[in-house]
Amino acid sequence: MSAVPVAVPxxxxxxxxxxxxxxxxxxxxxxVLSLLxxxxxxxxxxxxxxxxxxxxxxxxxxAPDAKYWFGTDAYGRDVASxxxxxxxxxxxxxxxxxxIGLIVGTAFGLVAAAKRGWVExxxxxxADFGFAFPAILSAIMLTAVFGPGMVxxxxxxxxxxIPTFARITRASANVVWSREFVLAARACxxxxxxxxxxxxxxxxxxxxxxxxxxxxxxxILAEAALSYLGLGTQPPQPSWGRMLSEAQTLxxxxxxxxxxxxVAIALAVLGLNLLGDGLRDLFDPRLARKR
Amino acid sequence: MSIFLxxxxxxxxxxxxxxxxxxxxxxxxxxxxxxxxxxxxxxxPEAVQALAAKLGLDRPPLQRYQDWxxxxxxxxxxxxxxxxxxxxxxxxxxxxxxxxxxxMAMVLTSVIALAAxxxxxxxxxxxxxxxxxxxxxxxxxxxxxxxxxxxxxxFSVHLKWFSAGGFPGWEEGIxxxxxxxxxxxxxxxVVQSAILARITRSAVLEVxxxxxxxxxxxxxxxxPGTLWGHVLRNAMIPxxxxxxxxxxxxxxxxxxxxxxxxxxxLGRLIFQAISNRDLIVVRNCVMLLAAMVVIVNFFVxxxxxxxxxxxxxxxx
Numbered sequence: 001m002s003a004v005p006v007a008v009p010x011x012x013x014x015x016x017x018x019x020x021x022x023x024x025x026x027x028x029x030x031x032v033l034s035l036l037x038x039x040x041x042x043x044x045x046x047x048x049x050x051x052x053x054x055x056x057x058x059x060x061x062x063a064p065d066a067k068y069w070f071g072t073d074a075y076g077r078d079v080a081s082x083x084x085x086x087x088x089x090x091x092x093x094x095x096x097x098x099x100i101g102l103i104v105g106t107a108f109g110l111v112a113a114a115k116r117g118w119v120e121x122x123x124x125x126x127a128d129f130g131f132a133f134p135a136i137l138s139a140i141m142l143t144a145v146f147g148p149g150m151v152x153x154x155x156x157x158x159x160x161x162i163p164t165f166a167r168i169t170r171a172s173a174n175v176v177w178s179r180e181f182v183l184a185a186r187a188c189x190x191x192x193x194x195x196x197x198x199x200x201x202x203x204x205x206x207x208x209x210x211x212x213x214x215x216x217x218x219x220i221l222a223e224a225a226l227s228y229l230g231l232g233t234q235p236p237q238p239s240w241g242r243m244l245s246e247a248q249t250l251x252x253x254x255x256x257x258x259x260x261x262x263v264a265i266a267l268a269v270l271g272l273n274l275l276g277d278g279l280r281d282l283f284d285p286r287l288a289r290k291r
Numbered sequence: 292m293s294i295f296l297x298x299x300x301x302x303x304x305x306x307x308x309x310x311x312x313x314x315x316x317x318x319x320x321x322x323x324x325x326x327x328x329x330x331x332x333x334x335x336p337e338a339v340q341a342l343a344a345k346l347g348l349d350r351p352p353l354q355r356y357q358d359w360x361x362x363x364x365x366x367x368x369x370x371x372x373x374x375x376x377x378x379x380x381x382x383x384x385x386x387x388x389x390x391x392x393x394x395m396a397m398v399l400t401s402v403i404a405l406a407a408x409x410x411x412x413x414x415x416x417x418x419x420x421x422x423x424x425x426x427x428x429x430x431x432x433x434x435x436x437x438x439x440x441x442x443x444x445x446f447s448v449h450l451k452w453f454s455a456g457g458f459p460g461w462e463e464g465i466x467x468x469x470x471x472x473x474x475x476x477x478x479x480x481v482v483q484s485a486i487l488a489r490i491t492r493s494a495v496l497e498v499x500x501x502x503x504x505x506x507x508x509x510x511x512x513x514x515p516g517t518l519w520g521h522v523l524r525n526a527m528i529p530x531x532x533x534x535x536x537x538x539x540x541x542x543x544x545x546x547x548x549x550x551x552x553x554x555x556x557l558g559r560l561i562f563q564a565i566s567n568r569d570l571i572v573v574r575n576c577v578m579l580l581a582a583m584v585v586i587v588n589f590f591v592x593x594x595x596x597x598x599x600x601x602x603x604x605x606x607x
Contacts, residue, residue, distance in 0.1 A: 125302075131536070131588070132310050132581040134543040141314070144565050144573045145322045217432070224434050225547050229562065241434075248440055248551070251455070255444050262437035270432035 020282060027278025033271025041087040050078035052085045052238050061254045070260050073243070074250055079257065082238040083264050089150065089239040090268060093223040093232070094216045096154045101161020102212055108162070109169025110200065113177055114192045123166060130163030135222040136229075143231045153232040157222045161215050168211050172204040206283040210276050217272035224265050240265050295596060303589045310581045311363075315356050318574040324348065328568050329372050346372070346571075359574075368575045373567040378575050381560060388458060389556035392472050392479075393545050397538065399480035400487060405530075407484065408491025413518070415496060423488060430485025435544045439478035439551040446474060456553035475548045483537050483544070490533045494526035501525070528599055535591030539584040546580075 021027050044052075049069065059076035062068050070079035108127070112120040139156035146152055176182060177200065185195050226232035227241030235242070240261040247257035322328055326343035343349050347358075362368055368378035411423035447455040453474050459467045498504065499522055507517045546558030553559075557576055564572035 125305075128302075129306050129309050131539060132306065132585045133313075134539045134584070136543040136546055137577055137580055140546075140561055140565065140573065141317045141577055144318060144568075144570060221434050225436060228434075228436050229547060229550055244437055244440060248443075251440070251444060251448055255448060258437075258440050258444060262434065262440070265434050265437065266429070266432045269434075270428065273428065273431060 024278050024282060026274045027282060030271050030274030030278050033267055034275050037087055037268045040084050041091045044084040044088060048081035048084050050081050052077055052081040053236050073257060079260055082243060086238040086240045089233045090220045090223055093154050094219040097157035097219045098161060098212050098215050100158030101165045105162040105165025106169045108166040110173055110196050112170040113173030114196050127163035127166045135160035139226050139231050148231045150233045153223055153226045157219050172207045173200050176200045176203045210280045213272055213276035217269040220268055299589060299592050306585050307582055311360060311578060314574055314578045318570055320352055325570050369571050371569055371572050373569045378572055385557045385560045388554055389545055392475055393541055395472055395476035396479035396541055399476055400483040403480060404484035404487030404491055407488040409495055411492040412495035427485040427488045430482055433482055435478050435482045436547045436551050438482060439548050442474045442478055458554050475552045479541060479544045479548055483541060487533055491530050494529045495522055498522045498525045531591055531594055535588045538587045542580055
């Protein structure tokens with residue numbers, strides 16, 4: 001159903017790779033934006049311009065100025081501080097949800113490629129089945145049963161990631177299994193498990209890293225949408241999606257409130273997407289030449 | 292064709308059956324006693340038991356599942372706990388908004404994406420191509436609900452051309468209905484078409500490098516003639532694949548965008564049902580959305596075979 005990569009380039013870490021990386025525009029811009037996202041989240045643990053939790057109705061809806069760079073919200077909280085702390089929610093949800101998809105999906109994909117036959121058929125049909133439930137549908141089901149919350153959002157996005165990683169891993173691993181060095185390893189008497197761990201997995205790592213970066217961006221978008229709907233991160237923990245939902249009720253009084261969190265989400269997603277594109281080109285220059 | 296169709300039909304039925312089991316397990320068995328959830332933790336055991344008996348929740352799970360599936364096939368989805376009206380009526384009423392919205396968004400997506408993708412491929416590595424690619428990269432990064440909010444800011448708050456939300460109903464006239472759905476459809480389409488434009492461009496470029504295209508040009512077919520007569524049909528396979536997958540995202544997006552514009556569609560019904568703990572409505576709506584995704588992908592599979600007979604041949 002989805003396009004899958006057929007080329008499985010190895011990971012390259014030599015000085016030439018890094019020289020190429022630094023001169024690659026997508027990779028450079030993507031790295032800077034992604035680094036800014038991580039730095040913003042880390043910085044928020046030790047410093048924010050003001051407290052993101054302190055409510056002061058006397059300061060509500062202030063326009064941006066030297067003291068409050070992006071103004072204040074309807075509760076008098078500093079928007080810049082809320083944005084910094086909001087980066088944490090995005091990163092936590094992104095890392096854990098992609099981690100779930102990566103670990104479970106890759107395991108299924110590796111088993112499918114190693115076993116082939118009916119095991120592969122069952123795993124792939126299950127992966128097809130997973131596509132029927134976008135992250136929001138899974139989140140709706142979990143919320144209806146357990147109530148809204150960040151953990152349920154993470155689980156929903158994580159489950160949504162599993163079929164993608166399973167399909168990509170299986171397609172890439174099948175290519176590696178057909179290589180001569182795997183045949184040589186089999187001839188030497190290595191079992192399926194050690195070939196998978198020592199030869200297949202390291203050779204598909206680059207594909208998985210690229211995919212994880214792109215799925216991270218998608219997870220940030222999904223978390224924002226779920227928080228906007230009230231199904232994700234809950235108050236008082238700041239989240240960019242919920243900031244947008246609160247701002248929407250004040251569009252006539254303070255339109256800028258609806259702009260800043262959106263820009264933050266878009267920059268974070270843009271950065272990760274560019275980083276993913278850049279990594280793909282760097283790991284497999286043949287693809288870059290084709291485009 | 293018949294073996295191909297038969298295999299696809301079996302897969303479709305198995306997927307729908309699997310989805311129904313999953314939805315039933317999560318939304319009927321996992322929560323425990325739905326009557327207790329509905330009445331809250333303070334309700335007396337007698338009252339809970341009486342409601343459970345009234346709603347038929349005291350029957351064995353397998354019997355309930357069987358009744359639900361038979362009900363879905365015959366159009367009887369049961370009664371909503373909170374509205375006390377048939378769920379099928381509620382769903383049909385809301386679908387009259389969600390389906391036109393999804394279709395409008397899909398048509399807009401296809402038009403924008405195909406035009407932009409083909410234009411970029413025709414201007415490969417020139418300014419137009421770079422511009423389309425840069426715009427699409429930004430489009431992919433923008434959350435659709437934020438883009439919807441920006442459209443409201445521009446067209447409703449500043450220009451006052453459209454209302455900021457709500458739906459007048461189809462009985463007030465088609466023009467009013469379409470106008471109310473235009474901004475939501477655009478907000479969904481712009482983001483989706485950014486993805487599809489990139490796929491279209493790569494697919495067209497890939498086919499343009501094929502030998503048969505060179506042959507067509509060598510025998511004197513014009514560039515536009517080659518593009519429309521040879522390249523596009525072959526480039527459509529990956530484009531249609533992604534369109535099928537995008538439909539799921541589009542439906543999910545519809546749920547979110549309905550909330551932005553306060554549209555009384557299926558998405559709003561689900562959220563109201565969640566806050567009212569009306570699990571029977573949530574269960575049927577989730578199943579319906581999942582079924583729509585599966586069925587659209589089934590038709591996409593059939594469409595492949597129609598466009599590229601090799602797909603059919605390899606599958607038999």
